[in-house]
Amino acid sequence: MEIRPVKEWSAAIMINHWAMALSIFVLIVTGFYIADPYTIYQGETVDKFFVGNMRYVHILFGIFLLFIFIWRLYLAFFSKFHADWKDFFAWLDFECTWDQIKFYLLIKKDPPEHCALYGPMQSLAYSGLFFMIFVILVTGLILMGAGYHAGMTAFLYKIFKPVENMLGGLAIVRYVHHIFTWLFILFIIVHVYMAFWYDAILKEGTVSSMISGVLFEKEGK
Amino acid sequence: MRGSDDYSKAVSNHYKQLMEYCKINQERLDRELPPPREDLNDLLAERGVSRRDFIKWTSVMTSLLMLPPMFRPALATAAENFSRLPIAWLHFAECTGCTEAFLRTSYPNVADIVLETISLEYHETVMAAAGHQAEQNLEKCMADFKKKFVCVIEGALPRGLNGQYLRLGPKGKTAIQIAKEVTRSAAATVCIGACACYGNIQAAKPNPTDAAGISKVLGISTVNIAGCPPNAVNFVGTLLHYLMFGGMPPLDSIGRPIWAYGQRIHDVCERRSHYDAGEFVEEWGDDGAKKGWCLYNVGCKGPYTFANCGKVRFNDSVSWPVMSGHGCIGCTEPGFWDTMAPLEKPIHEASIGGGERTVDNIGLVLTGLTAAGVAAHAVASAIRHKGKDEEEKHD
Ligand code: HEM
Ligand code: HEM
Ligand code: SF4
Ligand code: SF4
Numbered sequence: 001m002e003i004r005p006v007k008e009w010s011a012a013i014m015i016n017h018w019a020m021a022l023s024i025f026v027l028i029v030t031g032f033y034i035a036d037p038y039t040i041y042q043g044e045t046v047d048k049f050f051v052g053n054m055r056y057v058h059i060l061f062g063i064f065l066l067f068i069f070i071w072r073l074y075l076a077f078f079s080k081f082h083a084d085w086k087d088f089f090a091w092l093d094f095e096c097t098w099d100q101i102k103f104y105l106l107i108k109k110d111p112p113e114h115c116a117l118y119g120p121m122q123s124l125a126y127s128g129l130f131f132m133i134f135v136i137l138v139t140g141l142i143l144m145g146a147g148y149h150a151g152m153t154a155f156l157y158k159i160f161k162p163v164e165n166m167l168g169g170l171a172i173v174r175y176v177h178h179i180f181t182w183l184f185i186l187f188i189i190v191h192v193y194m195a196f197w198y199d200a201i202l203k204e205g206t207v208s209s210m211i212s213g214v215l216f217e218k219e220g221k
Numbered sequence: 222m223r224g225s226d227d228y229s230k231a232v233s234n235h236y237k238q239l240m241e242y243c244k245i246n247q248e249r250l251d252r253e254l255p256p257p258r259e260d261l262n263d264l265l266a267e268r269g270v271s272r273r274d275f276i277k278w279t280s281v282m283t284s285l286l287m288l289p290p291m292f293r294p295a296l297a298t299a300a301e302n303f304s305r306l307p308i309a310w311l312h313f314a315e316c317t318g319c320t321e322a323f324l325r326t327s328y329p330n331v332a333d334i335v336l337e338t339i340s341l342e343y344h345e346t347v348m349a350a351a352g353h354q355a356e357q358n359l360e361k362c363m364a365d366f367k368k369k370f371v372c373v374i375e376g377a378l379p380r381g382l383n384g385q386y387l388r389l390g391p392k393g394k395t396a397i398q399i400a401k402e403v404t405r406s407a408a409a410t411v412c413i414g415a416c417a418c419y420g421n422i423q424a425a426k427p428n429p430t431d432a433a434g435i436s437k438v439l440g441i442s443t444v445n446i447a448g449c450p451p452n453a454v455n456f457v458g459t460l461l462h463y464l465m466f467g468g469m470p471p472l473d474s475i476g477r478p479i480w481a482y483g484q485r486i487h488d489v490c491e492r493r494s495h496y497d498a499g500e501f502v503e504e505w506g507d508d509g510a511k512k513g514w515c516l517y518n519v520g521c522k523g524p525y526t527f528a529n530c531g532k533v534r535f536n537d538s539v540s541w542p543v544m545s546g547h548g549c550i551g552c553t554e555p556g557f558w559d560t561m562a563p564l565e566k567p568i569h570e571a572s573i574g575g576g577e578r579t580v581d582n583i584g585l586v587l588t589g590l591t592a593a594g595v596a597a598h599a600v601a602s603a604i605r606h607k608g609k610d611e612e613e614k615h616d
Contacts, residue, residue, distance in 0.1 A: 035569050037517065039509065040499040050499035106598075106605040146524075147488055161474055170525035171551065171560040171568055175580075178569045182584035186591050193595045201606055 008215035010081035016072050023065040030058035031181055062140045069133050090123035132183055139177040243295050246467035254305040259338045261301045278331035286480050299464035304338035307370035309362050312345045313396045314423045315376030319414040320346050322450035330537045332457045352391045363406045372407035377416040377423045378438040379430035386430040410443045418445035425558035444469045445476035449552035454533045455481040486523035486549045489531050520565035521548025528553040
């Protein structure tokens, strides 16, 4: 049996992936502080700006995430290496999806043949994740627009204001934003576990593939 | 923008045109409206408000309405004309608290005195007439001042049982019927207070009478002077705008005048620097409370609430909730009893279905379950796929 390296991810996708992972991590930490700030007792008021800074970092990375997300969508449609937007619908092949579930539930020992870049459950999870990112971006931009009245923020706030009214006010917008934070945490646990699990079961180097871009396929299988 | 000539020219042109418009409108209103019922100047003198105080007040109101000083005399005229605007004031499902708050200020300022001159053709709380006579007054107002009077509504409309939760007057009409008839012949409809605007506590869960705000029930657009109770200044200012320009001021997407409800409490709050510094009142009466720190952790809803309370304050501008040490409860926002709860804790500590079931606790439990599920899966996988490498080597 030979092991052959295959280029799986382009450099753009890898940079995009880790930029997104970093942003989401920073946003979760700063977001929870904004939701539940503790008091800084030392020092004079004039010397302190802790919540201000936390909000600054949160909004900065929020805007990063916006652009990273737009970039990812661009890659999905126009990547020179592999425009993968169709692969996000791999789960529509229900038979394959069912076999994949059996593989995950350890009923079957081998995964079904994948015809797309992602496995069916993987494609479902990533589609869901993109939806989550979209929702948290929109709610985040509304929360931002409520306090700043200039430039791009004001423009986007104008567009999204009907969403705020539909949800029933800023309080609900903030609540939805908070709930989705937890969905991200759940996603990360399963996602990272699955990356390591694939590595352990299939031995194709899934974890390192997001760093090197290379997946090792076993030939003669 | 002093430096840019074109810009300042454009601005002064704009205001010149607006001034023309204002003059034409005031002349038209002068012709159309009935003569004044009360002389504002006499009333002010009677209450010991000097001419100078009145002028000062008109300056403040002019700037509150976001107009340049040149509009001050026009605003003074509008204030003097206040008693000429015919008004029908309807009460539906509510507590009359807004009327009480407007009428019973212990130190009435100019706005309150102007409000006192209001020409109420019909007002269930303060009118002397009753029964059929009262009904006739309302009908007369609708006939005499068709499309000229302003309909002010206090209270929500219960929609349950075909509106029969609320029947009013000698003919026993439902509130919805009355509201439909009166608003149809009014020049404009102004909703006073959270009940008329968005349903307020009558519409809070579980809303047994299926109550809702005026514009939602009737499908008309209303001017919403939100708040529980709203500030008299916001009502008076909006009507002054009407008496100057013959129309209601620009509204936000849920009907509130932008001049009064355009900014968030949180963004003009005097405790904001403590928020940014990370200085919070953690418990009622603690050191932070004594130092006037931010009230976020004891439930301030200023970050989600659009209103000018911090700027105009209440009771002759003596104080407002955040100044006196309790957080804002968000009373100018739709559905605030439901969306802003719990009132004395941050929003994410709302219980979902009672007890300690907050989003964060549910999130923690789900995270724990996911981690446990993942660990169990790892162990099961290790057993199931054991010896796989050996098998493959033999292939
Ligand atoms: C040990 C760490 C991780 C490894 C090995 C890993 C690996 C991978 C792989 C192989 C993919 C599929 C490639 C792709 O669809 O682009 C992927 C997708 C993704 N990962 Fe990770 N990941 C890790 C951590 C994270 C973390 C912490 C996040 C943050 C939430 C994250 C977010 C995403 C997203 C958003 C996608 C799918 C969207 C996309 O295709 O760009 N990953 N990951
Ligand atoms: C994965 C991404 C994100 C996570 C996990 C996250 C998390 C959070 C959390 C937990 C809060 C506090 C909510 C509360 O008080 O209950 C928050 C607030 C906020 N977030 Fe995010 N957020 C994310 C993305 C964004 C984005 C993309 C933006 C904007 C572009 C944004 C802007 C804001 C703003 C403006 C606030 C309110 C802060 C304030 O008004 O003081 N967030 N976020
Ligand atoms: S007291 Fe309320 S409105 Fe004022 S800064 Fe704190 S959270 Fe904002
Ligand atoms: S401070 Fe908040 S709760 Fe109080 S009156 Fe103003 S908007 Fe309503």
